Amino acid sequence: MSPSPVTVSCRNVWKVFGPHPQRAIEQCRAGASKARVLEETGHVVAVRDISFDVAAGEIFVVMGLSGSGKSTLIRCISRLIDPSAGQVLIDGVDVAGMNATELREVRRHKLAMVFQHFGLFPHRRVIDNVAYGLEVQGVTQAERHRRAREVLELVSLPGWENHYPQELSGGMQQRVGLARALAVDPEILLFDEPFSALDPLIRREMQDELLSLQKRLCKSLIFITHDFLEALKLGDQIAIMRDGEIVQAGRPEEIVAHPLNEYVAAFTRDAPRAKILNAASVMTPLAGAIPADENIKSAFDFAIPAEMKLEKIIPILARHDRALLVVDAAGQPVGTIDQRAVLLAVGDADQRQF
Numbered sequence: 001m002s003p004s005p006v007t008v009s010c011r012n013v014w015k016v017f018g019p020h021p022q023r024a025i026e027q028c029r030a031g032a033s034k035a036r037v038l039e040e041t042g043h044v045v046a047v048r049d050i051s052f053d054v055a056a057g058e059i060f061v062v063m064g065l066s067g068s069g070k071s072t073l074i075r076c077i078s079r080l081i082d083p084s085a086g087q088v089l090i091d092g093v094d095v096a097g098m099n100a101t102e103l104r105e106v107r108r109h110k111l112a113m114v115f116q117h118f119g120l121f122p123h124r125r126v127i128d129n130v131a132y133g134l135e136v137q138g139v140t141q142a143e144r145h146r147r148a149r150e151v152l153e154l155v156s157l158p159g160w161e162n163h164y165p166q167e168l169s170g171g172m173q174q175r176v177g178l179a180r181a182l183a184v185d186p187e188i189l190l191f192d193e194p195f196s197a198l199d200p201l202i203r204r205e206m207q208d209e210l211l212s213l214q215k216r217l218c219k220s221l222i223f224i225t226h227d228f229l230e231a232l233k234l235g236d237q238i239a240i241m242r243d244g245e246i247v248q249a250g251r252p253e254e255i256v257a258h259p260l261n262e263y264v265a266a267f268t269r270d271a272p273r274a275k276i277l278n279a280a281s282v283m284t285p286l287a288g289a290i291p292a293d294e295n296i297k298s299a300f301d302f303a304i305p306a307e308m309k310l311e312k313i314i315p316i317l318a319r320h321d322r323a324l325l326v327v328d329a330a331g332q333p334v335g336t337i338d339q340r341a342v343l344l345a346v347g348d349a350d351q352r353q354f
């Protein structure tokens with residue numbers, strides 16, 4: 001299978017608020033912190049030298065505390081604001097180099113945004129909220145209403161076409177927000193904390209729905225949250241931001257297994273480790289190149305796949321009471337895993353020291 005095409009790339013993107021952003025960037029490149037630049041020059045370094053790729057079908061989660069630069073980053077991608085430096089490539093084309101017409105085309109057809117506070121038009125019926133993007137594109141009323149009904153069905157909201165947003169609950173309003181974004185069939189969906197105004201049960205329901213929609217739609221999703229558990233549930237990749245920078249990026253299990261610093265470790269503390277970590281993240285790797293040798297395999301009771309989560313491995317280890325062989329997708333032995341390693345990995349931080 002060929003790899004999915006990259007649809008969004010950020011290349012060394014910076015955003016500095018203030019009259020002389022370039023000077024502030026130079027100061028940062030020379031090693032100055034966000035706090036020092038602010039104190040000395042009054043400039044706010046909101047996004048600092050950020051690079052990443054998002055492929056079609058992938059959910060890229062950006063998480064970090066309030067003020068870490070998440071919304072600024074997503075606004076640079078949609079060009080609601082201009083980056084101070086760097087490139088934002090959409091399907092390989094730098095949005096900074098686009099003229100107003102090209103940019104409008106990208107905004108109308110290629111990307112759509114879902115906001116925390118829904119951003120619905122209160123005086124428009126649900127159907128006309130959902131059809132808004134199509135209306136801007138000049139699609140006829142009959143066609144845009146047909147399409148709007150289709151996406152309302154997709155987000156489990158049929159029958160509400162003629163209501164006004166204030167007649168709907170928060171969760172339902174956010175479904176309308178999602179339907180409005182999906183109506184234009186964009187390749188890229190940008191979410192800025194879309195579920196944080198919802199109560200926990202509805203929020204979980206929306207997360208599940210987004211995951212199942214994404215399986216079918218295969219868009220490139222960039223999803224902002226400050227909830228690490230939400231990030232773990234949704235993200236194929238997670239980037240953790242602090243003071244405008246990405247301090248760690250990787251797959252959820254890599255971040256939980258190997259937080260690079262205390263800031264990241266603090267987020268991972270409440271993670272359901274047995275559900276997140278897989279064999280690959282806690283195994284003892286086999287040294288050197290190992291042939292797919294039946295002798296090695298027979299030395300162990302049986303082999304488990306590197307992707308298997310610890311919650312499934314724990315009962316197997318309990319039954320076998322000895323180390324298991326870990327194999328990659330091709331069946332090649334890549335490591336071994338035993339009960340002690342698993343218990344250390346799922347234990348809390350204090351236990352892990354022993």
Ligand SMILES: Nc1ncnc2c1ncn2[C@@H]1O[C@H](COP(=O)(O)OP(=O)(O)OP(=O)(O)O)[C@@H](O)[C@H]1O
Pocket residue numbers: 017044045046064065066067068069070071072073226
């Ligand atoms: N228009 C602006 N002018 C000046 N500074 C700004 C502007 N917008 C954002 N900032 C600053 O940029 C930094 C990043 O803000 P941003 O809104 O991107 O953070 P965030 O991670 O989205 O936070 P939250 O979780 O609270 O939404 C903050 O220090 C903020 O004060």
Ligand SMILES: [Mg+2]
Pocket residue numbers: 070071072
């Ligand atoms: Mg924000």
